[in-house]
Structures are given as structure tokens and as C-alpha cells.
Amino acid sequence: MSQAIRYVRYGGPEVLTLDDVPLPDPGPGQVRVAVRATGVNGIDWKLRSGFMDRGRRPVGPTGVGVEFAGTIDALGAGVGSGKGVGGWSAGQAVFGRVPSGAAATHVLADTGNLLAMPDWLSFEQAAALPVAVETAWRALRELDVTEGHTLLIHAVAGGVGLVAAQLARARGVRVVGTASQARHDFLRDLGVRPVEYGEDREDREDMAERVRAAAPEGVDAVLDASGRDVLAMSVELAGGPDRVVTIADGRAAEYGVRFSSGVGGSPLEEVFAEVLPLLERGALRVPLERTFPLERTADAHRLSEQGHLLGKIVITVP
Numbered sequence: 001m002s003q004a005i006r007y008v009r010y011g012g013p014e015v016l017t018l019d020d021v022p023l024p025d026p027g028p029g030q031v032r033v034a035v036r037a038t039g040v041n042g043i044d045w046k047l048r049s050g051f052m053d054r055g056r057r058p059v060g061p062t063g064v065g066v067e068f069a070g071t072i073d074a075l076g077a078g079v080g081s082g083k084g085v086g087g088w089s090a091g092q093a094v095f096g097r098v099p100s101g102a103a104a105t106h107v108l109a110d111t112g113n114l115l116a117m118p119d120w121l122s123f124e125q126a127a128a129l130p131v132a133v134e135t136a137w138r139a140l141r142e143l144d145v146t147e148g149h150t151l152l153i154h155a156v157a158g159g160v161g162l163v164a165a166q167l168a169r170a171r172g173v174r175v176v177g178t179a180s181q182a183r184h185d186f187l188r189d190l191g192v193r194p195v196e197y198g199e200d201r202e203d204r205e206d207m208a209e210r211v212r213a214a215a216p217e218g219v220d221a222v223l224d225a226s227g228r229d230v231l232a233m234s235v236e237l238a239g240g241p242d243r244v245v246t247i248a249d250g251r252a253a254e255y256g257v258r259f260s261s262g263v264g265g266s267p268l269e270e271v272f273a274e275v276l277p278l279l280e281r282g283a284l285r286v287p288l289e290r291t292f293p294l295e296r297t298a299d300a301h302r303l304s305e306q307g308h309l310l311g312k313i314v315i316t317v318p
């Protein structure tokens with residue numbers, strides 16, 4: 001038997017239940033992972049609340065969670081013994097992505113979305129990485145920022161923002177980022193020039209001025225990880241919509257801005273070939289805002305929805 005966090009109707013965090021479910025069998029090209037930790041992402045509560053589904057109803061029980069770390073406990077056909085991608089084996093520590101269902105004791109994962117976990121990473125750390133790292137890496141590639149450029153990141157203290165900022169810094173890019181005052185010292189330590197986004201409307205209207213003061217050389221590109229109505233200002237600051245990418249504002253097209261979607265995503269192998277060495281030597285850090293046990297996934301969603309995280313929330317599985 002296995003256990004999984006699921007919901008049968010859209011709603012607040014209270015619709016989540018921890019259910020007993022049959023142990024899933026891996027299909028061809030899949031492994032079953034005994035989950036030790038799973039990262040929490042905005043997409044989890046956006047799916048659970050129905051926000052992403054425009055009023056349609058989930059059909060039957062639906063799992064949550066799109067990233068995980070754990071150990072392989074069963075192999076599907078064509079996987080392992082040197083025959084499958086990477087030659088996976090039972091007991092091996094891995095981390096990766098799934099479309100849903102990672103908040104569970106067991107999850108089925110395609111080997112194409114799986115990476116071997118180095119022994120210097122903890123399960124909690126590894127589970128926090130796939131979404132934030134792949135998204136940040138993809139957004140930087142789409143923006144094509146290179147050494148000497150100045151990049152503005154909205155919501156730089158969140159999971160994606162922090163990874164994007166550190167990756168950009170490692171590539172010689174200057175980074176300015178919006179965050180609340182409490183994050184500024186932490187951000188300066190990472191080499192980011194912090195700018196307050198401002199709580200009230202008047203404050204927010206002055207944000208462009210604060211960015212110009214923090215980046216007198218000008219802004220070459222903008223990554224919007226905030227989704228809080230910053231696209232018009234960003235286009236103006238960067239000098240054109242083609243210099244702006246949002247991962248969080250569904251009105252991107254209204255501004256001629258590219259929305260970078262996680263559907264498909266970039267190959268984890270390629271992404272982590274650059275990122276794992278940075279993590280290993282401490283040049284990239286992903287702080288954990290908080291961890292929760294699996295049965296408290298609803299509380300993890302509540303905290304995620306409040307939208308003021310430094311880094312990631314992770315759920316641990318016994």
C-alpha cells in the first residue's frame with residue numbers, strides 16, 4: 001500500500017486529503033520512486049484551486065506535487081541493468097520531475113525526467129531543485145543574457161528568482177532584483193542589487209525609478225517571476241517586449257512579451273550539467289524557507305499561497 005495527497009474537487013488547501021492508494025506499477029521507461037521529499041511550487045495550489053482549469057472539474061481523485069527526491073524501488077520494462085537511460089538500479093537515490101503526484105510515499109517517474117542524486121545533496125535539498133532550476137535556466141536561455149548585461153528579476157527572493165539570480169551572476173551578468181526589505185541583506189550577499197517592490201500603489205509606481213537608480217547603466221533584460229502587473233514597466237525599462245520574459249503573468253501577449261511555459265521544459269540532464277557543479281562548490285544555494293511532513297501538505301500550500309518565501313518549501317516523507 002502507498003499513501004498520496006489528493007483532492008477530488010477544486011478548493012482551498014482544506015480539500016487535500018492523505019489517502020491510502022494501491023502501490024503503482026512502473027510502465028515501460030518508468031521507475032517507481034519511494035519518495036523522501038517533494039518540493040512545493042506555485043503550480044500546486046494553482047492546479048488545486050482550479051485557477052489553471054478555467055472552471056472545468058477534476059475527474060476523480062487528483063494528486064499534487066511535481067518534483068521529488070527519493071530512492072528507486074521498482075523498475076519498469078527496459079529500465080536498468082544497463083539497458084535503460086542511465087542504467088538505473090533499485091535502491092539508487094534520484095531526483096526529478098513528474099506531471100503530478102509527487103506528494104506521496106511513492107511516485108512513478110519517466111527516466112527522461114530523472115537524475116542520479118549526488119551523495120553531497122540531501123533529499124530535502126534535491127527535491128527543491130528541479131522546478132526552480134529548470135525554470136530559471138530556461139528563462140535565462142530565452143532572454144539570452146550574457147556577461148556584462150544587466151538583468152532585472154522581479155520576485156528575486158523566490159525559488160525561481162534566487163536560482164536565476166545566482167546562475168546569471170555565475171555567468172558574469174549584473175543582477176537587480178525586486179524583493180521586500182527583509183531580504184535585501186541576503187540578496188546583497190549573493191551579489192544582487194536589491195530594490196523594494198513597495199506595498200502600496202504609489203510605492204509601486206516609483207519602482208521603475210528605484211530600478212533606474214540601482215542600475216544606472218540601464219537594464220538589458222527582465223525576468224518577471226512575480227506576475228504582479230509589472231510587464232508594462234518592464235518593457236519600458238528593457239527597451240522592448242522582446243527583452244522581457246514572464247513565467248507568472250498570463251497577460252504576457254497583451255504586452256507582446258513571451259510567456260515561458262514549463263510544459264515540456266528543458267532536458268534536466270543538460271540543465272544540471274551546468275548547475276550541479278555550482279551547487280557542489282557553494283556558488284549556488286537554494287535556501288529552504290520551511291519543511292513540513294507529508295500529512296501537513298495543506299499547511300505547506302497555505303504558506304506557498306501567501307507568496308512571501310525566501311527560497312523553497314519542501315515536504316518530507318517518512
Ligand SMILES: NC(=O)c1ccc[n+]([C@@H]2O[C@H](COP(=O)([O-])OP(=O)(O)OC[C@H]3O[C@@H](n4cnc5c(N)ncnc54)[C@H](OP(=O)(O)O)[C@@H]3O)[C@@H](O)[C@H]2O)c1
Nearest residue numbers: 042135155157158159160179180197247248261262308309
Ligand atoms: N512558467 C513556468 O514554467 C513556471 C515555473 C515555476 C514557477 N512559475 C511561477 O512563477 C512564480 C514564481 O515562482 P516561485 O516558485 O519563485 O515563487 P515563490 O517561491 O512562491 O516566490 C514568491 C516571491 O515573490 C515575492 N513577492 C511577493 N510579492 C511581490 C511583489 N509585489 N513584487 C515582487 N516580488 C514579490 C516574494 O518576495 P518577498 O518575500 O520579498 O515578499 C517571494 O520571494 C509563481 O507564480 C509560479 O507559479 C512558473
